[in-house]
Amino acid sequence: MMTDPNIGRVLSNRYQLVQLLGQGSMGRVYEANDVTLGGVLVAVKFLSQTLLNGKMKLRFEREAKTCAQLGQRSIHIVRVMDYGVNEEGIPFYVMEHLKGENLSEVINRQPLTIPRFLDFTRQICLGLQCAHAGIQIDGEIYPIVHRDIKPSNILVSQSESFGELIKILDFGIAKVLQAEASQTNCFMGTLAYSSPEQMEGQELDARSDIYSLGVMMFQMLTGRMPLHADTHSFGGWYKAHHFQPPRSFDTVNSSLKLPKNLETIVMSCLAKSPGDRPQSIAEVLSALAPLEQRYGTGRQIAQRIGASLSRMPAPSTLQDPNLLSADEACRVTTWPGNMPIAEIVFPKPLNCTEGVIPTLWVMLPMREIQKRMRCTRYNQFMFMETPHPMALWLTVLYNREHESRWLPCFLDMKSPQGRQMARLLGQAGQYRILFFAQENPRHCFTVQTSSIAANQCKLLQEWAMIGQISPLNPNPSVSKEHLRGALENIKPKILMKLESLYDAGTDLTSLL
Template identity: 60%
Template sequence: MADPNIGRVLINRYQLVELLGQGAMGRVYGARDVLLGGVPVAVKFLAQTLLNQKMRDRFEREATTCALLGQRSIHIVRVSDYGVDEDEIPFYVMEYLKGQGLSEMIMQKPLTLPKFLGITRHICLGLQTAHQGIPIDGKLYPIVHRDIKPSNILICQDDSFGEIAKILDFGIAKTLQEDSDQTNCFMGTLAYSSPEQMEGKELDARSDIYSLGVMMYQMVTGKMPLNAETHTFGGWYRAHHYQAPHPFSEVNASVRVPKALENLVMRCLSKEPGNRPQTVVDVLRSLEPFDQRFNSGLELSQRIGSTLAKVGISKESKQKTPAAVTPDDVCKLAAWPANKPIGEISFPNAIRTSQGLLATLWVMLTDPEIQKRQQCSRYNQFLFAPAPHPTVLWITVLFNQQHGPRWLYSYLDLKASQGQQMARLLSENGQYRVLMFSKENPKECSNVLTVSIAAAQCRQLQEWVSMAQVSPQTNQFGLSKSFLKKELDVIKPQILMKLEDLYDMPT
């Protein structure tokens, strides 16, 4: 029987496309945000069998928790909207994530040590944000997830940053408020619950660290650290309270990890909370020497660095004779246009080289600011508003650890030939140059940076140009610009978190 929800449009914005999954709490659909040019999102509905006030409140609390945490960590699924449909069924909208569940990954085979270290670090960074808390009435209250397990971790590919682990499902998370009563009943997943969670005791971050320990053991060995005699509450209660985890080598003879790393996992699995690492920051500090030794951090940085446009020299440019004029040579000969003001502005421009037209972004900054950006990571993203006037917001961020971000952005009018030409050049070339001019000496280009564009964004640019060609002509370019500026303000913290996450390690 066909799903009657497919094709529905919620609050004149989210069109449901496919059913992604369903569970006890409800259904999750893949959808398109029609106001943002069909950007994919996911929509979660509360199950109709749970439409009592208590479950409505919990569902809304889950949405609020993820919205607040997702704005502060790229390792927690981000919620962007909440609403109620025409049948009074609540739903919330979150980022659309494509990837592989950690549970599926572990079932195939144990993780390599570099992969284990990278994923564990991401999970810890997400938990660190949750444990630091969300603001309620001007105060921060910690969040305990209470259901950390492989099926609640998704490993997805980010267009700009490669492999990223995301924590899902804060449906039974607990906000630790001073004046709130802790639950005295068990909630969680039996195999991953801490001893104190099985007892219905008051929980803190150390309970999540125990669940993390179960998962870490499983990631390294492919086996569970504990095995209950029966898959019942009583069976798992005895296992978590009285059974000791076996050494790695006894459950999987092929596992080769440093003894200190095994000891860390065993400490996370301590029966007494006081014997575990007291915070996930402690876990991160313990992992740092292994990260450095086994190069997982270096490997990730190199992958991210290449994506962020540390573009190597192509074979073609290597083969050029010394006399050949490269596109960068042409860029360096450029002078600031006489019809542009002397000020800190940026604008797109197409310049002709021996290899054809080149997409460039011209930027004027002060001399000191240009010096700060001599060595930097480069990030780019494109946002599209199909209506009321088809417009692209072209975002470039120049970032380094010492000086932070420098935001550059420009608007492309896709009903104008110049805007369409620039969008095509960007999509066809898969890269562009940033030409930096000094306010103090605008007659010559001070520096040229190359920025690469992810293949998925190139395809999007091509699709947007095609859509714009068949859309009606309007005089509302300014309205679309205002809408995209608001969207930029929303995603700015997310972009910044992605960039800062490369460098942020606990000290």
């Protein structure tokens, strides 16, 4: 048995190759240790030696840059962290190490139940939506078409906060849609999942990925393909995609009972003409939303998050939190004995009958609290992934008659506590501010509520996941300093906006 000569090699004085994970048409993928970060596992993909020409090297480098940008913006796309060339001139890039199985393996065991199908499809759509929204090149935004959506390019992994987390892999033949780009005039993709226009070598847009998604959705629900080619050849699949009507669900499995509107969604994605399909992934998501509500996918996610939160230690301030509502729990809290009696701010989860809620604890002199009994509350969250994943949680108490109070605190996304608080905030869409007076710190003086903008809720959830999978960096202070600097830069904008929109007691959550 031949030994892989790459095993044990160290790339860029940093990545030590451990074992071969797999290989495809573009190259090989190895598991590796990032020795600089204490052996954190990563995956390293090499371009195949048979493809070592100038054009393919550029395409491989473009794949790395595409995934690097997209992976920063969506947790449903594999993240790329580094790019390089080894001693033999073979390019490679480094990506997050993902444990799980591809969707093809899942489907081969058995078709998906409707709730699981809806959960998987929504996550796939969110990843595709991010790609179709585009990446920045020389200051311009260009959409990305994957062009090879199929089950083997979808990874199903387990996540503490998301349950089954879906990642889209292999943007190796993705196309950047640039206005001046010439047509490909050649076929690239996987025959069984390719759109009719892809078979013709036409310039593609998002609707081609939607067709491939339709093929995959049919397979996810039935375990079978919607089309059958006479021969597994380009000509056989060309005829199938262009002229063969998709099989009905009833023909494939008469015992499969699907909602009519779900069948309609899948079949619309399989339309031969791009103009007859959903014109964007947003349309697919919109069509699936009522089905998700009906089949309780949201409840399943909430249960998974609830199970995770239930493992959090109960705050010591409540003897029996299950007997108190959120407002009651806040009012009866006492200042923690391990915290100083001083002007400080810190986050804290709080148990109540509603579960665990996010709260912000603030200690100020009594006169300062009284000045802000009527005020505009504004919040904003900022995030820095490198060198250490850290979020800045900013609350501003604004009253035109008095100086604004800035209440910043940090959430370390590498710590379980920081991630838990981010998830709580993202799920609740609001938080309570508990005010304690320095003169009488034993009991909470008053409570205010601040709501969080929907887009910030989504980002908080994504940042928590990024923090969970990001390599550990021992120097979080650098990220804190950068965030403090960013806050100082945007303070004038925040004040201008608050001044122009001031209305005593109004809760402003997304002004910038």
